[in-house]
Amino acid sequence: MENPTREEIKSILKKSKRIAVVGLSDNPDRTSYMVSKAMQDNGYEIIPVNPKIESSLGMKAVSSLTEIDGPIDIVNVFRRSEYLPEIAKRFHEIEAKVFWAQLGVANEEAYRYLKEHGHTVIMDRCIKVEHALTK
DSSP states (O other), rough: OOOOOOOHHHHHHHHHOOOETTTTSSSSTTTTHHHHHHHHHHEEEEEEEEETOOOTEEEEEEESGGGGGGGGSEEEEESSSGGHHHHHHHHHHHHHHHEETTTTOHHHHHHHHHHHHTEEEEEEHHHHHHHHHHH
């Protein structure tokens, strides 16, 4: 698996506005919440994707990526690596621009599927850290 270069990541983050966060928690002590809050504080629109919560970060949650209205720039995934192939298929259905799996999350099968379909894929990287490094 090969991630885009830091310059390419900088360009992705600069152009992006809407981030759908799969697995976003409504618990402020969870990493998904803290990272997404930091991105929201930096001007990104965050869309929580989690069937187990009503809302997070002041935004109504949706159960699945396919329920989101309008374009999505980045799908940021906070789920275990074994869930990535199924999430990749949902991602492909909605034609979002970038599939991003958080630090510690990677799956070769999902990576190959997404690349074969021409998608930009970032795995095992923290979006908050990358944003801070590329400002």
